[in-house]
Amino acid sequence: MLKREVAKRLFAKEFEAARPLEPQLFEAFPSFFGKTSDLSLAAGKRDSKAPNFLISPFGLLINRVFVVGVLTEVDKVGEQNDLWKARVVDPTGAFTVYAGQFQPEASIFFLTVEAPVFVALSGKARVYEPEKGSVFVSIRAEEVNVVDEALRNRWVVDCTALTLERFEAFSEALLSDFSGLKLSEYLQKNGVSPELAAGISLALARDWEGKLGTREGLDAFLSQLGKVIKEGLSSLDLDSDEKAGADFKAFALELLKELGGGKGVEYAKFLEVAVSKGISEELLDEALRSLLSDGLCYEPRIGVIRPVL
Amino acid sequence: MDEKSAPHLEELTRALGNLDAAKLRAEFEKLLAFRVPPEVAKQSLLRKFGGGLQSQKKKLKVKDLAPNLKNFEIVGRILELSEKTLRPVEKASKKSSSTLYTGVLADETGAVPFSSWQKLPVQVGAVLDIKPASTRVWKNRVRLSIKEHSSLSSLPDEVLPSFEELAKSTPKKLKEISALDLLVSGKAAVLKLFRREVFARGQKTFVLSGVLADETARLPFTSWIELPGVDIGCTIRFEAASVRMFRGVPSLEFLGKVRVSLLKEAELEKLAFSFEAVNKEPAPLKMREFETRGGLFDVVTSGNVLSVRPGSGVISRCPKCGRVVQKGNCRLHGKVQGVQDMRIKAILDDGTGTVSVMFNRELSEQIYGKSLEEAEALMYSDISKDAVFEDLRRILTGRVLLIRGNASKTEYGVSFVAEKVWVPEADLAVRAVELLRRLDSLEAAKASRNSLNSKKSEKEAGVKEFA
Numbered sequence: 001m002l003k004r005e006v007a008k009r010l011f012a013k014e015f016e017a018a019r020p021l022e023p024q025l026f027e028a029f030p031s032f033f034g035k036t037s038d039l040s041l042a043a044g045k046r047d048s049k050a051p052n053f054l055i056s057p058f059g060l061l062i063n064r065v066f067v068v069g070v071l072t073e074v075d076k077v078g079e080q081n082d083l084w085k086a087r088v089v090d091p092t093g094a095f096t097v098y099a100g101q102f103q104p105e106a107s108i109f110f111l112t113v114e115a116p117v118f119v120a121l122s123g124k125a126r127v128y129e130p131e132k133g134s135v136f137v138s139i140r141a142e143e144v145n146v147v148d149e150a151l152r153n154r155w156v157v158d159c160t161a162l163t164l165e166r167f168e169a170f171s172e173a174l175l176s177d178f179s180g181l182k183l184s185e186y187l188q189k190n191g192v193s194p195e196l197a198a199g200i201s202l203a204l205a206r207d208w209e210g211k212l213g214t215r216e217g218l219d220a221f222l223s224q225l226g227k228v229i230k231e232g233l234s235s236l237d238l239d240s241d242e243k244a245g246a247d248f249k250a251f252a253l254e255l256l257k258e259l260g261g262g263k264g265v266e267y268a269k270f271l272e273v274a275v276s277k278g279i280s281e282e283l284l285d286e287a288l289r290s291l292l293s294d295g296l297c298y299e300p301r302i303g304v305i306r307p308v309l
Numbered sequence: 310m311d312e313k314s315a316p317h318l319e320e321l322t323r324a325l326g327n328l329d330a331a332k333l334r335a336e337f338e339k340l341l342a343f344r345v346p347p348e349v350a351k352q353s354l355l356r357k358f359g360g361g362l363q364s365q366k367k368k369l370k371v372k373d374l375a376p377n378l379k380n381f382e383i384v385g386r387i388l389e390l391s392e393k394t395l396r397p398v399e400k401a402s403k404k405s406s407s408t409l410y411t412g413v414l415a416d417e418t419g420a421v422p423f424s425s426w427q428k429l430p431v432q433v434g435a436v437l438d439i440k441p442a443s444t445r446v447w448k449n450r451v452r453l454s455i456k457e458h459s460s461l462s463s464l465p466d467e468v469l470p471s472f473e474e475l476a477k478s479t480p481k482k483l484k485e486i487s488a489l490d491l492l493v494s495g496k497a498a499v500l501k502l503f504r505r506e507v508f509a510r511g512q513k514t515f516v517l518s519g520v521l522a523d524e525t526a527r528l529p530f531t532s533w534i535e536l537p538g539v540d541i542g543c544t545i546r547f548e549a550a551s552v553r554m555f556r557g558v559p560s561l562e563f564l565g566k567v568r569v570s571l572l573k574e575a576e577l578e579k580l581a582f583s584f585e586a587v588n589k590e591p592a593p594l595k596m597r598e599f600e601t602r603g604g605l606f607d608v609v610t611s612g613n614v615l616s617v618r619p620g621s622g623v624i625s626r627c628p629k630c631g632r633v634v635q636k637g638n639c640r641l642h643g644k645v646q647g648v649q650d651m652r653i654k655a656i657l658d659d660g661t662g663t664v665s666v667m668f669n670r671e672l673s674e675q676i677y678g679k680s681l682e683e684a685e686a687l688m689y690s691d692i693s694k695d696a697v698f699e700d701l702r703r704i705l706t707g708r709v710l711l712i713r714g715n716a717s718k719t720e721y722g723v724s725f726v727a728e729k730v731w732v733p734e735a736d737l738a739v740r741a742v743e744l745l746r747r748l749d750s751l752e753a754a755k756a757s758r759n760s761l762n763s764k765k766s767e768k769e770a771g772v773k774e775f776a
Contacts, residue, residue, distance in 0.1 A: 120708075
């Protein structure tokens with residue numbers, strides 16, 4: 001069994017700019033990775049089980065990713081109409097997500113979900129290059145779930161922290177005059193993790209198309225992305241934890257009145273309707289408990305909820 | 310022996326010059342008698358005696374030793390040596406060597422326990438050159454084994470540091486203690502202490518168990534000797550404590566030769582930690598720390614639930630051994646009436662590393678929000694047998710959890726047994742402010758650098774113009 005790949009956190013804009021990590025790059029720097037590293041295994045063997053890696057312009061090695069964002073649209077594509085294509089939006093842009101017959105769980109999710117909604121999604125990074133010069137980077141979904149705004153906010157903060165760590169190391173690399181193995185050693189000496197140090201050295205050794213081809217271009221891209229992240233982070237409603245709870249409470253009360261009026265409604269039915277509207281059972285349960293304790297509704301019989309009118 | 314096989318034997322004798330030619334011949338002929346082709350017989354003997362015509366023997370240091378290495382040379386000083394007479398399984402057994410020699414071998418990189426089937430030509434304290442040696446795993450740690458055919462030779466005393474230096478148990482922080490250590494010294498506060506009854510060699514005895522901590526880590530310990538005056542809250546100095554490995558986590562063992570003493574007031578003030586400071590909840594670690602360090606005892610980490618693994622939910626356990634019952638059968642006890650239990654196996658990931666976490670029933674009920682009985686009700690109310698599993702996935706996937714427990718590294722990655730679980734506090738606003746500040750300073754540093762660069766290039770341009 002192979003070791004599970006770490007799910008990397010990065011924003012859509014950096015992800016879009018990622019490109020396949022060519023095996024030649026590994027061959028150029030054979031001693032970058034330790035003897036037990038999965039990465040060197042991937043480079044050495046290149047068999048079907050070896051993981052594929054993408055590399056971002058700032059040196060993040062990507063195989064699996066984890067994203068929390070807003071699912072904005074879901075489409076059925078593919079020749080047999082058996083492929084789902086979705087977009088998940090973060091503060092910098094959108095991830096394109098695919099799920100096909102070999103991702104049955106994700107496919108069922110996309111079949112039943114109603115956009116827009118906050119989702120958490122993990123999957124493998126893929127590259128599609130129909131012709132030279134046009135590259136599409138996407139995620140092949142593994143697991144998807146509906147989540148709340150608080151979790152999205154936490155992802156943005158966590159992702160910013162990890163991205164910033166990378167930016168700081170990358171800026172340090174640009175400042176130094178080293179390259180290749182020397183650069184990797186230099187970065188590690190300055191507290192950068194071995195994988196990122198190697199990634200940054202590989203990224204700088206790689207030929208990037210277009211504007212990213214020069215150090216100035218990379219530097220400008222970093223500034224631009226930094227600015228977008230800053231805006232995204234500032235615009236988060238970080239107190240929304242409580243507010244979201246209040247929203248759910250209001251929603252639950254409204255729904256109770258609508259369904260049962262003065263007679264009350266069976267809990268199971270209430271749950272069914274609410275879940276069909278895209279609210280998780282857990283959140284609803286919490287809202288209901290809070291309503292009960294506030295005295296806004298009561299349980300005349302077990303399993304029946306009646307709002308106080 | 311015919312002409313065909315003679316050259317092979319000659320080659321063998323040349324390659325394995327250090328071995329007795331007659332013995333080699335006997336082994337070779339034994340294989341030929343079994344109709345093993347001479348070519349193959351030669352190879353298998355080479356493998357057995359570790360020559361290897363093409364592969365040069367490796368010379369290893371103690372720190373390089375890993376489980377199941379073969380055919381390497383190692384030089385070390387013997388720190389301990391004892392012999393054990395083993396009862397022969399059959400009296401008729403012609404095997405003469407029923408004595409096992411065990412001890413500890415050390416070089417400047419570490420110490421390793423060894424066992425030998427042949428009598429060592431040297432005494433404790435001497436420097437010994439062993440070729441070939443091999444390693445295996447015994448009691449969760451690497452052990453050097455010396456075979457009957459290994460050649461042992463004594464080397465001059467000055468090739469390694471002195472006995473005193475090697476035997477000295479090095480003072481270490483708890484975090485630095487690993488499987489490479491046999492004896493360690495250090496200072497630590499006693500966080501937990503309890504007396505427990507154990508059976509050792511058929512006798513009932515009491516041992517003291519507990520948890521030690523300094524500013525770097527916590528470690529479990531067991532003492533086979535009484536520790537007068539030591540109690541929870543004390544800070545102690547220990548010298549020559551043994552290191553054991555259990556489930557990939559090191560633990561300290563106080564045996565006969567250990568020296569334990571209480572630290573005095575004056576010494577306490579000089580320490581980098583105090584009981585009060587280390588008795589708090591440990592600070593969360595990034596998961597990449599787990600990759601580089603073997604086993605970690607009592608640590609905290611947090612991450613997103615990326616996946617709830619199959620096998621989570623309501624399970625049935627064998628009443629005798631606790632193993633999971635599958636299709637009404639226990640792996641060991643056959644058909645049994647299982648006891649219902651609940652557990653969750655989940656993958657947690659923080660972007661720097663990934664761990665596979667096991668939650669017991671109590672913790673599972675806590676994060677799932679449903680009791681075992683409620684889960685069972687759900688299981689029976691649904692036609693799909695995966696109802697609970699699907700429900701768990703819907704509730705947990707994506708969520709952030711903080712976990713506290715023990716981590717150990719296995720060949721499949723890091724596995725973590727949770728002892729406590731909770732959700733993170735609302736700290737996002739504070740963290741966001743800090744991140745915004747760092748984003749600003751990154752930009753500011755760049756701006757000043759760019760202006761410097763542009764000035765420099767202006768200057769250069771100016772110089773050119775001037776020229």
